[in-house]
Amino acid sequence: MEAYLGIDVGSVTTKFAALDRDDKLLAHLYLPTQGKPIETVQGGLKKIRQELSPDTEICGAATTGSARYLAGVIVGADLVKNEITSHAVATLHYYPDVQTVIEIGGQDSKIIIIRDEIVTDFGMNTVCAAGTGSFLDHQAQRLNLSIQEFSERALTSKTPVRIAGRCTVFGESDMIHKQQMGHRIEDIIYGLCQALVRNYLNNVGLGKEIKPPVVFQGGVAFNKGIIKAFREELKTDLIVPEHHEVMGAIGAALLVHEEITQSKNKSTFKGFGISDVQYQTSSFECKSCPNLCEIAQLSVKNKVLARWGGRCDLWERTTGE
Numbered sequence: 001m002e003a004y005l006g007i008d009v010g011s012v013t014t015k016f017a018a019l020d021r022d023d024k025l026l027a028h029l030y031l032p033t034q035g036k037p038i039e040t041v042q043g044g045l046k047k048i049r050q051e052l053s054p055d056t057e058i059c060g061a062a063t064t065g066s067a068r069y070l071a072g073v074i075v076g077a078d079l080v081k082n083e084i085t086s087h088a089v090a091t092l093h094y095y096p097d098v099q100t101v102i103e104i105g106g107q108d109s110k111i112i113i114i115r116d117e118i119v120t121d122f123g124m125n126t127v128c129a130a131g132t133g134s135f136l137d138h139q140a141q142r143l144n145l146s147i148q149e150f151s152e153r154a155l156t157s158k159t160p161v162r163i164a165g166r167c168t169v170f171g172e173s174d175m176i177h178k179q180q181m182g183h184r185i186e187d188i189i190y191g192l193c194q195a196l197v198r199n200y201l202n203n204v205g206l207g208k209e210i211k212p213p214v215v216f217q218g219g220v221a222f223n224k225g226i227i228k229a230f231r232e233e234l235k236t237d238l239i240v241p242e243h244h245e246v247m248g249a250i251g252a253a254l255l256v257h258e259e260i261t262q263s264k265n266k267s268t269f270k271g272f273g274i275s276d277v278q279y280q281t282s283s284f285e286c287k288s289c290p291n292l293c294e295i296a297q298l299s300v301k302n303k304v305l306a307r308w309g310g311r312c313d314l315w316e317r318t319t320g321e
Contacts, residue, residue: 001052001053001057002020003018003019003020003056003057003059004061004254005048005062005253006018006019006062006248006254007062007063009063010067010105010106011067011107011108013031013032013106014065015245015249016031016044016047017243017253018253019253023093025243026051026056027048031043031047038279041071041074042074045075058267058271059257060079060257060259060260060269061256061269062255062256063080063081063252064081064086064251066107068081069308070281073298073306075269075270076270077256078267078269079252083103083248084110085119085251085255087101087103087110087112088119088251089255093251094241098214099211099212100211100212102214102230103216103248104200105132106134108132110122111208125200133220136192136220136223139175143185147222147223151224151226153189154223154225155190155225157191159187160190160194163175163188163195178191190225190228193223193225193226193229196229213239214230214234214237214238215241216238217245218245221241227240277300279299281296286315295308295310295315296308
């Protein structure tokens with residue numbers, strides 16, 4: 001069976017999606033990265049292999065996400081694409097008339113503006129954690145709730161309280177203050193959801209014309225409180241895809257399918273056997289110019305496979321052999 005593999009390696013979660021020759025989803029995974037992208041990619045390959053039938057042949061592989069270059073070297077990716085393109089392609093595949101994509105992950109958030117099936121604008125927030133999944137997870141833990149309970153309790157709020165959500169530090173201290181004042185937990189939780197939505201729209205969405213249909217994806221789309229807050233704030237419905245958490249990986253798989261079909265090249269995918277290879281990572285400071293970039297490198301048995309991370313492509317053009 002012919003299949004195309006997309007891998008989206010983020011700082012908090014790593015996603016896998018395998019599509020067949022008709023771009024139907026065969027298997028998908030959603031795994032915590034836990035600060036170990038190499039081990040997570042290797043473990044994910046083992047798991048996705050078990051999900052696929054034994055006669056499946058990976059005819060193309062692509063990586064996306066913050067660790068896309070690292071993952072691309074490990075798996076022998078045919079294509080390495082940025083998250084904006086991957087998410088846009090996946091969304092357009094399922095919803096051709098989409099005009100706005102809201103994507104919120106564990107550590108960052110983005111907005112993609114699409115007109116006539118073409119990306120015309122986008123915005124990203126990779127600096128502040130306010131409004132991301134990791135902040136919501138932290139607050140759920142602090143309240144001794146699972147993220148599922150956190151989400152469900154938000155929907156029961158009748159009189160949400162206003163929380164200062166422009167910053168994670170102020171947001172948490174304001175939540176504690178509201179608890180001490182005796183406000184109900186569900187009202188505080190939904191107030192936080194509203195604050196995070198306001199923060200997103202005032203930062204990531206600033207200056208963007210948000211038109212329906214609006215598609216909401218990423219891990220935070222699991223949170224029903226956030227969905228409700230977006231619907232209230234935007235005064236429009238939100239479409240949440242069935243596999244919203246792996247849309248980046250699906251987009252990568254769609255892109256590599258198109259690439260392989262057009263080029264008719266044989267895939268450079270290294271196979272599932274790389275799950276057992278021992279990789280080493282290290283870094284050093286480049287002194288070739290005043291920028292002093294930190295260069296990351298990936299090695300196997302002291303042989304450098306790849307280097308990246310500089311402002312120029314000096315080290316990406318040399319393998320160190």
